[in-house]
Amino acid sequence: MKFNSKTTQHKMNFFAYLFQDWSANQGNIKGRLVLFLFRSVQIVNRHMLLKILFCWHLVFYRLFVEWNLGIELPRKLTAGKGLIIYHGQALVVNQGAIIGENCVLRNSVTIGHKKLADGTFTKCPRLGNNVDVGANVCIIGDVTIGNNVIIGAGAVVIKDIPDNSIAVGNPARVLDNKTEAVTRIENI
Numbered sequence: 001m002k003f004n005s006k007t008t009q010h011k012m013n014f015f016a017y018l019f020q021d022w023s024a025n026q027g028n029i030k031g032r033l034v035l036f037l038f039r040s041v042q043i044v045n046r047h048m049l050l051k052i053l054f055c056w057h058l059v060f061y062r063l064f065v066e067w068n069l070g071i072e073l074p075r076k077l078t079a080g081k082g083l084i085i086y087h088g089q090a091l092v093v094n095q096g097a098i099i100g101e102n103c104v105l106r107n108s109v110t111i112g113h114k115k116l117a118d119g120t121f122t123k124c125p126r127l128g129n130n131v132d133v134g135a136n137v138c139i140i141g142d143v144t145i146g147n148n149v150i151i152g153a154g155a156v157v158i159k160d161i162p163d164n165s166i167a168v169g170n171p172a173r174v175l176d177n178k179t180e181a182v183t184r185i186e187n188i
């Protein structure tokens with residue numbers, strides 16, 4: 001996976017950081033607003049002083065975005081620029097997940113860990129760049145989704161998905177001969 005949170009995000013200046021998803025969500029006011037607030041709490045989260053000064057903003061984010069809108073994008077989440085949120089409803093992402101650049105998340109998507117028989121939890125999923133996640137998708141456990149991947153609506157992903165592929169179904173299977181559709185999302 002090419003995306004690296006430490007290098008990509010820390011190079012950006014303050015305003016670029018705040019607006020890094022703005023153009024990707026053109027015409028999508030809700031997506032723009034949520035992602036602007038998400039990036040702002042990520043900035044606040046970087047320093048203890050900012051957390052103290054802007055604790056009211058962290059509370060506002062929790063109440064408005066998480067409780068009211070039903071979109072859980074934790075401030076500690078690693079998410080690359082160009083993130084798109086369509087129909088922001090019932091979207092839950094574990095803070096341990098890693099999302100690459102130019103990814104799309106839709107309504108009722110869950111990305112999180114899996115509880116094992118011994119009561120411990122697995123690591124969270126890692127999504128590469130240009131991953132288009134359909135509606136009602138669950139991606140759970142210590143899985144890696146490659147670059148340029150489409151995950152079909154309603155899929156349950158519990159195993160790695162290779163680069164340049166489309167995965168559908170429960171459990172998700174990779175479709176053969178479907179690279180044409182994948183190249184479409186590279187041009188989004």
Ligand SMILES: CC(=O)SCCNC(=O)CCNC(=O)[C@H](O)C(C)(C)COP(=O)(O)OP(=O)(O)OC[C@H]1O[C@@H](n2cnc3c(N)ncnc32)[C@H](O)[C@@H]1OP(=O)(O)O
Nearest residue numbers: 087106133134135150151152153154166168169175178181
């Ligand atoms: C309010 C809104 O509009 S929200 C938007 C919601 N829309 C989405 O989330 C879009 C997600 N996109 C999809 O699910 C699409 O079906 C894609 C991208 C996965 C595949 O699209 P296409 O490349 O056109 O695939 P195509 O329709 O030719 O189907 C290929 C095969 O995959 C199967 N398939 C396609 N989508 C799915 C799916 N979501 N779940 C299970 N199987 C699927 C088909 O049955 C077919 O199987 P077969 O070859 O055994 O007959």
